[in-house]
Every structure is written in structure tokens, then in C-alpha cells.
Amino acid sequence: MSGEIFRDIVAFITIARERSFTRAAAELGVSQSALSHTIRNLEARLGLRLLIRTTRSVSPTEAGLRLLERVSPRFDVIAGELASLSELGSKIAGTVRITASDFAWNTFVWPRLSPALLHYPDVKLEVSNDPALTDIVAERFDAGIRPGDRIGKNMASVRISPDWRNLIVASPDYLAGKDLPLTPEDLVRHACINTRYAMKEGISPWELKKGDGVQACRVDGPLIFNTVYAALDAALAGYGLAYVPEILARPGLENGHLQAVLEAWCPPRQGFHIFYSSERQLLPALSMIIETLRYDPGFMPS
Structure with a gap:
């Protein structure tokens, strides 16, 4: 041919x-x-x-x-390998496309990556802040950011964050005069703020600990968002209970604008990982990003 x-x-x-x-x-x-x-x-x-x-x-x-x-897909692999060969031994440069949720990006990625990128002016970074479980191969991303237990087969990964957890929080104004939930079953009597990260996906369940396992708890309420930041804002405004990352809720908990409930039922989650196809050779620019983000126990996000 x-x-x-x-x-x-x-x-x-x-x-x-x-x-x-x-x-x-x-x-x-x-x-x-x-x-x-x-x-x-x-x-x-x-x-x-x-x-x-x-x-x-x-x-x-x-x-x-x-x-x-x-x-x-086969042409993409060939193009990627040719690009890798052309950049071997050269300076760190080129375009890297990454998908990550806004929470993962703002909390664990950008604070560490931003200073490093200043030293690599020839690296072009394209970021999609999408909380959905994106197929990075089909969507032509070089890498994605996802909790370690949500990474598919044929993917290589590197941990970039400590373990973290969600908490169920609400404003004192919302909780005033109501019975506090003591078990997940009590949530049916409360307005719960839900999240749906992609229209083709269902509403995300609240993963709560029960005994030795974790149960997916389905809740209901007046609001559904596709970002935990909006859910947190709604909880602060008194719309109900929200299941959001503890690190985001911490300021509100410390200043009394939020109160945690069912805290003993909120289990830790695996830390975030940067993942990429194990079948493709890493470009120098992506290798630099991975090494910059590699988990350092001494790093504490603000």
C-alpha cells in the first residue's frame, strides 16, 4: 500500500x-x-x-x-511515538493536555505545578476542569487526575496527594430546630445537596462507612450541582446538608459557619493520582509534570 x-x-x-x-x-x-x-x-x-x-x-x-x-487510535499512537522520538534528548517543551476536577486541580495540582511551570516557558499546558470520569485515551488527553481507586486498567499512575475524606456539613441556621441525623437512614428527613458530575451519569451517592465496608447512600434534596464548590456554597447559605471535601469545609467549621454531622460515618478516600496510558512513551514535558506532582508527605495544601 x-x-x-x-x-x-x-x-x-x-x-x-x-x-x-x-x-x-x-x-x-x-x-x-x-x-x-x-x-x-x-x-x-x-x-x-x-x-x-x-x-x-x-x-x-x-x-x-x-x-x-x-x-x-492507531494513528494517535504512531504520532505520539514519533513526537517522543523527536524530543528525546531535547529541552522540555510541547503541549500537555490534562483533565482534573476543579477540587483536585485547585487543591493538590496547581499550588505545586504553578511555580515549576515558570521555569519551562516552552511547555504549553491545556487543562479541562471536568469532574466526570473522562476516558483520557478517547478524549486525547495526555493525563488525568483521579482518586487511586478510580483508575482503569492499562493505566500507569503516580500518587500526588495524601488520603482525604468528605464530610457531611450544614449551616447552624439550617440545623436549628431539627433533629441531627445519627445514622445514614436519618438523612431521608433532611434536605440534601447532591452532585452529578456528568449528565450521562447518575447522581453521585454519599459513600458512608457502615461496619467494615462502605455503603453508597442515596439522598434527596432541592439542589444538584456538578461541582463541590457550589454544593459547599449552598450549604453555607442554609439550603441543607452537603457532602464535600473536609479540606474545603475546614474554614467554615473553624469559624462556626458550618457544622459537621455523622462525622464517624465519613471514611477516608484514596489520595489523588496522576494517571496516563501505560502503552505510550512519556514526553519529557509530561514526565516533568509527573515528577513535580509526585506525592511529598511534607506538602500540606492550604
């Missing part, structure tokens, strides 16, 4: 991902007319229609979608 078809497939993958000939042409550095000619040639060679084109959009056909799903 000639090398030309590989070039044409790269062009198709770029168009299918961008859903636009205009953006794909800009990314590839070619004209739209040349790109259209390339796709026509590829479709003629394969004897299949790969793209459906309208005046407003571009989308893959069934055959095009299959080609995209089967072939593009």
Missing part, C-alpha cells in the same frame, strides 16, 4: 474530528479545495462514501465512523 493513502487517511481523520473542512484545512495547512480532492480520491480508492457534506456540517457515514473508530 502506497504512503499516499496514509496521508489521505490522516486528512479524513482530521475532518471527521473537526466536523469541518475549513478547520481541518487550517490545521493541516492546505487549501479546502485540495482537501476536498484528497477525500474524493480516498473515497474512490476505497469504493465507499466516508463523509456526508451539507452546507453547514460534515459528518462521517457508517463506513467513515468505523474507519475513524478503528484507525484513528
Whole structure:
């Protein structure tokens, strides 16, 4: 098979991902007319229609979608390996894409990474603060930040934080005149502030300790957020009970604006890890970030 078809497939993958000939042409550095000619040639060679084109959009056909799903991950691996080879022995540079929840990023990542990045002006960092359990390979991230017990197979990981836990907290105004919950079953009589980290996922259960195990407790209430910061703000405003990281609730607990309940039922969670595909060679820039974030027991987030 000639090398030309590989070039044409790269062009198709770029168009299918961008859903636009205009953006794909800009990314590839070619004209739209040349790109259209390339796709026509590829479709003629394969004897299949790969793209459906309208005046407003571009989308893959069934055959095009299959080609995209089967072939593009392999091209990503090849591109990554070529980039790794080209950077061996060179200065630390390049783009690193990371996904992390806003809590993990603000508390354990940015305070340590920010000073280090000042020494590497050629490193470009792209961050997605997304609390959902993102598939970093499918979404083309170089790494993700996640609790150690939430990391999938075929991933390498490095711990970056101590263990931590959530607490159930509410404002004294909300709790005034109410019976305090003494067991998780008592939560049904309270307004609970929920979190849902992705629309395709269910509402996140409150993982509470019972005996030797942990039970997923489903609660109900008037508010659902996709970030613990909003849930904490709602608890401070008196809307009900929220299940939020203890480190975020600590100022409110110390100044009396919050009160913890069922504290003995709130178990510790595994610390955050930075994880990445074990099948890809690490770029120098990502290696630098991993070593910067590697867990130091002497580091205490503020």
C-alpha cells in the first residue's frame, strides 16, 4: 500500500474530528479545495462514501465512523511515538493536555505545578476542569487526575496527594430546630445537596462507612450541582446538608459557619493520582509534570 493513502487517511481523520473542512484545512495547512480532492480520491480508492457534506456540517457515514473508530487510535499512537522520538534528548517543551476536577486541580495540582511551570516557558499546558470520569485515551488527553481507586486498567499512575475524606456539613441556621441525623437512614428527613458530575451519569451517592465496608447512600434534596464548590456554597447559605471535601469545609467549621454531622460515618478516600496510558512513551514535558506532582508527605495544601 502506497504512503499516499496514509496521508489521505490522516486528512479524513482530521475532518471527521473537526466536523469541518475549513478547520481541518487550517490545521493541516492546505487549501479546502485540495482537501476536498484528497477525500474524493480516498473515497474512490476505497469504493465507499466516508463523509456526508451539507452546507453547514460534515459528518462521517457508517463506513467513515468505523474507519475513524478503528484507525484513528492507531494513528494517535504512531504520532505520539514519533513526537517522543523527536524530543528525546531535547529541552522540555510541547503541549500537555490534562483533565482534573476543579477540587483536585485547585487543591493538590496547581499550588505545586504553578511555580515549576515558570521555569519551562516552552511547555504549553491545556487543562479541562471536568469532574466526570473522562476516558483520557478517547478524549486525547495526555493525563488525568483521579482518586487511586478510580483508575482503569492499562493505566500507569503516580500518587500526588495524601488520603482525604468528605464530610457531611450544614449551616447552624439550617440545623436549628431539627433533629441531627445519627445514622445514614436519618438523612431521608433532611434536605440534601447532591452532585452529578456528568449528565450521562447518575447522581453521585454519599459513600458512608457502615461496619467494615462502605455503603453508597442515596439522598434527596432541592439542589444538584456538578461541582463541590457550589454544593459547599449552598450549604453555607442554609439550603441543607452537603457532602464535600473536609479540606474545603475546614474554614467554615473553624469559624462556626458550618457544622459537621455523622462525622464517624465519613471514611477516608484514596489520595489523588496522576494517571496516563501505560502503552505510550512519556514526553519529557509530561514526565516533568509527573515528577513535580509526585506525592511529598511534607506538602500540606492550604
